[in-house]
Amino acid sequence: MSLDNTYQAVMARKNEIMKSSMGLDYEVYRQGELAFDYERMMNDCGFTLQDIIRIQAETKVGNTPMYELHNLTQAVRKISAPGKGARIFLKDEAANASGSFKARRASISAYVAAQKGYKGVIAATSGNYGAAVASQAAQRGLRCIIVQEVFDSHGIGQPEIVEKGRKCEAFGAEVIKLSVGPELFYYLLLTLEETGYFNASLYTPFGIKGVESLGNELVMQIRSIAGKDPDAVVVTHAGGGNLTGTARGMLAAGCRAQVVACSVDLAGLHMASDRDFNRKSFTTGHTGFGVPFATWPDRVDVPRNAARSMRYMDDYVLVNQGEVFYITELLAKMEGIERGPAGNTSVTGAVALAREMNDDQIIVVQETEYTGAGKHHNSQLAFARKMGIEVRRGNPEEGVNGKSIVIPEHLSQVKGRRQDMEKLRVSYLKNAAKQLAPDKWSDIDRSFVAADVKKDLAWLDAALKSI
Amino acid sequence: MSKVPAGTWVEIENILLTPEQRAPQVPEDTRATPYVMRVAGFLVAEAELGSETEVRTLSGRKIHGTLKVVRPHYEHSFGETIEELLTIGLGGEL
Ligand SMILES: Cc1ncc(COP(=O)(O)O)c(C=O)c1O
Numbered sequence: 174m175s176l177d178n179t180y181q182a183v184m185a186r187k188n189e190i191m192k193s194s195m196g197l198d199y200e201v202y203r204q205g206e207l208a209f210d211y212e213r214m215m216n217d218c219g220f221t222l223q224d225i226i227r228i229q230a231e232t233k234v235g236n237t238p239m240y241e242l243h244n245l246t247q248a249v250r251k252i253s254a255p256g257k258g259a260r261i262f263l264k265d266e267a268a269n270a271s272g273s274f275k276a277r278r279a280s281i282s283a284y285v286a287a288q289k290g291y292k293g294v295i296a297a298t299s300g301n302y303g304a305a306v307a308s309q310a311a312q313r314g315l316r317c318i319i320v321q322e323v324f325d326s327h328g329i330g331q332p333e334i335v336e337k338g339r340k341c342e343a344f345g346a347e348v349i350k351l352s353v354g355p356e357l358f359y360y361l362l363l364t365l366e367e368t369g370y371f372n373a374s375l376y377t378p379f380g381i382k383g384v385e386s387l388g389n390e391l392v393m394q395i396r397s398i399a400g401k402d403p404d405a406v407v408v409t410h411a412g413g414g415n416l417t418g419t420a421r422g423m424l425a426a427g428c429r430a431q432v433v434a435c436s437v438d439l440a441g442l443h444m445a446s447d448r449d450f451n452r453k454s455f456t457t458g459h460t461g462f463g464v465p466f467a468t469w470p471d472r473v474d475v476p477r478n479a480a481r482s483m484r485y486m487d488d489y490v491l492v493n494q495g496e497v498f499y500i501t502e503l504l505a506k507m508e509g510i511e512r513g514p515a516g517n518t519s520v521t522g523a524v525a526l527a528r529e530m531n532d533d534q535i536i537v538v539q540e541t542e543y544t545g546a547g548k549h550h551n552s553q554l555a556f557a558r559k560m561g562i563e564v565r566r567g568n569p570e571e572g573v574n575g576k577s578i579v580i581p582e583h584l585s586q587v588k589g590r591r592q593d594m595e596k597l598r599v600s601y602l603k604n605a606a607k608q609l610a611p612d613k614w615s616d617i618d619r620s621f622v623a624a625d626v627k628k629d630l631a632w633l634d635a636a637l638k639s640i
Numbered sequence: 641m642s643k644v645p646a647g648t649w650v651e652i653e654n655i656l657l658t659p660e661q662r663a664p665q666v667p668e669d670t671r672a673t674p675y676v677m678r679v680a681g682f683l684v685a686e687a688e689l690g691s692e693t694e695v696r697t698l699s700g701r702k703i704h705g706t707l708k709v710v711r712p713h714y715e716h717s718f719g720e721t722i723e724e725l726l727t728i729g730l731g732g733e734l
Binding site: 179180293316317318323324326332335336339342345346347348349350351352353354355356359360368443445446447448498499502503505506507546547549550551552553554555556558564565566580 | 656657661662663665666667669670672673674675676677678679680681697698699700701714716717718719720721722724725728729730
């Protein structure tokens, strides 16, 4: 009997497909209409931090260098008030197999898939994660299929997306290249069903646990270099797994540094728009993912998202495309390293924040990613120009997403902008209210929602009155 | 039209969803277009460009589709030089 493969029919089979493709039953964690036992779900996967570190060491993941960016720190101090300008450190996650922190995220899923006897793994992803899954699968003897949104209706893919697809193939993965649209998930389900492979989703407990080693390592390194804890850690933020895993790892190490999310501001561009697809010079780490995922994490390819960024986020800084390109160039010229866009987003955020911090404080950029043809800022700007976007030097605040990119003329123009955390939390509440009217929330739902935005019940009651 | 030999590295294409079949939440400009997939693989049997055919992918799956490209390759690069970048970091910013 052949199955009905229309969009609606496949989406209706979602839960059974998910269950058999991960061997994980999310129902057992359910506590209320909104609430579920997050910590129990995270602990049930059965890996301690030490297990994670050992498993990752088997496949070239972890133990990445921590560098102090002396020259950039000096430059920031020159444009800051006296006594200001924190020491800026950078964790070189590009040194992981596959060239980004995403190797941490993929490593445990690949390990579990092999242990459980799955023949292969599948992931739906915009890029780096695909390369990471492919690289980990190759090392664990698993087959690999990556489902990726690659081209617009003219068949054109922006250079970074194309490069990410290439890298997956380089590690032996089959890459399904798709046109623009949220139906990526539909095709993922079809492929999981057909192959019986393991769903190496970005948002499982395995994925997030894998990133905890990053937060832990970072704290240990700063303690050993500086003899104290960092004051702030900047995390490039999209779907929220990078922030969640890093923050959890930091907490496990007993570090209470501020956790600051940073995204490229892409306001005005629609993520599922065929037209806007090739008018973005960033493929991740931007507000198109960062804001919706922070304010409603359960919009993903698993029933409950293990990446719950608002639980851990203290602050959220936005930078614009021009600012990041400027800092990328400066990193090469001043610090002698070329790195890719996502990590450089938080370097840009760190420059903006370091200016306000005291010069005896420490700010850490928790990742870098690889660069090269397609991922390079010159590739992006050249492509943007071809798409009719104006590229010039000037005040970066004048840039209009999709129309112009204005690259600063001076470091002092790299300022970033804080998002209002309170607004984000209220926006989360509104999304929760869409699931179930707040007057119907049980006590356990209320506690869950408050914890999910890092607040207490008193705050919740007051905030609910305002919406 | 000349035949492409079996075993050649090719790219095939399929329309997965027509505009009418697309997900309800897609924006208008996207909805006007079909949902398309492409995948590369080794041609299973000799075929003509534009014909329905089958490939074996790198993961070992067999997938049907329309033969679109023979020996697909990557040509993404560093792009034409952006002169606006060259003057950054030479001392002027401080
Ligand atoms: C290199 C890199 N950094 C940061 C991010 C953002 O991580 P997350 O989606 O977990 O917020 C991504 C993910 O797309 C990435 O590939």
